[in-house]
Amino acid sequence: MTSVCDYLIVGQGIAGTVLALMLEKKGKSVFIIDKFSIHSSSQVAAGLVNPITGRRIVKSWMADEALPDAFQFYFEFEKEFGEKVFHSIDALEVTSSVHEYNEWTRRMDEQNLQHYFRQDAPNELYRGKIRDFIKLVRITSSGWLDIPRFTSIVRKKFLASNLIKDELFEQDQLKVEESGISYEGLFAKRIIFCEGYKCLENKFWEYIPLIPAKGEIVVIECKGLPQEFILLSGMFIIPIGNDQFRCGATYEWKFENELPTESGKSKLLEMLNNVLKTEFKIIEHTSGVRPTVKDRRPILGQHPDHQNVFIFNGLGTKGVSLTPYFANHFIEHLENDARLMSEVDVGRFSSMKN
Ligand SMILES: Cc1cc2nc3c(=O)[nH]c(=O)nc-3n(C[C@H](O)[C@H](O)[C@H](O)COP(=O)(O)OP(=O)(O)OC[C@H]3O[C@@H](n4cnc5c(N)ncnc54)[C@H](O)[C@@H]3O)c2cc1C
Incomplete structure (x- = not known):
């Protein structure tokens, strides 16, 4: 050649x-x-796009610049290839204390973050299906790419x-x-x-100085959980259709290989049991290594x-x-x-x- x-x-x-x-x-x-x-x-990867970094409630780095480009690129790709790959759906942050909810509402009022939130979170849709929560916070400009x-x-x-x-x-x-x-x-x-x-x-x-960060992820089947939104609660639970949800992820900086582990699965199960009240079963378990930098x-x-x-x-x-x-x-x-x-x-x- x-x-x-x-x-x-x-x-x-x-x-x-x-x-x-x-x-x-x-x-x-x-x-x-x-x-x-x-x-x-x-x-x-789960392919999640989320403009807000949950724990500290701050805008993700370069969100204002990078997200419009990302949305445009994936939508144009879909148009050109006639295939659905990007799912633009809102995410719901689950708040479990009044203090936590107040922190979120304080940030939601800030000028540079306002446009990433909507006031009409579907609280009642999730009552009884996820663990007791104060309120849900609805985040826009989010979604997931089927990578x-x-x-x-x-x-x-x-x-x-x-x-x-x-x-x-x-x-x-x-x-x-x-x-x-x-x-x-x-x-x-x-x-x-x-x-x-x-x-x-x-x-x-x-x-x-690349730092490999191993991550594990599960796909669950959960018939009782609404499929219209991504749930965020120290983990992500992303609806991928047919009552299935991609959930994760773990972070591991010391590992032997790329393969999924029993301890990773147990960690994810524990995280899921802390969020969901509805019954679910794991139908897939995978792992990979992120290319991260300090x-x-x-x-x-x-x-x-x-x-x-x-x-x-x-x-x-x-x-x-x-x-x-x-x-x-x-x-x-x-x-x-x-x-x-x-x-x-x-x-x-x-x-x-x-
Ligand atoms: C569990 C988990 C969950 C994640 N969730 C998300 C998420 O929700 N949202 C998000 O944005 N990101 C997420 N990520 C991170 C995301 O996966 C990475 O940011 C992104 O995929 C990195 O892409 P990349 O193309 O740089 O590398 P990779 O995806 O690793 O691709 C590199 C490619 O190069 C090939 N390759 C390497 N060396 C050679 C060689 N010498 N010869 C031939 N081929 C080679 C590899 O086989 C591979 O195909 C997640 C990652 C993990 C592990």
């Missing part, structure tokens, strides 16, 4: 997928290499034009030159690594020593909300030399490279 393209993308999680689609829209040619894994973060469906639609599209290979990218086969990179007969002007937490094994990026900011930009080698990673717990905005931002940088926000520029870790 000898072919030429503008960008070789390694990894087709949500990062590589959105980047590939956007680059194509700009008229760039793209080739993807991705070793599909059911345990990749994107295949496991596996989204990435699989895009995979099929690239497969149909022979522009994706399902295999492990072998770094030893990569040659980086002044004019571009070559890899097993493929020549690309640039390579972008979108490998999620596996970037820890990548010799170009091993200096980046400063909780995405990582994008150019390798300090190689002008044709780039990274798009560090999406942490917010891949669905942040990816479209930052893929756009990244492409402006790649194609039009726009300056990267210093907060997300991979250059912030340059001093760690010896």
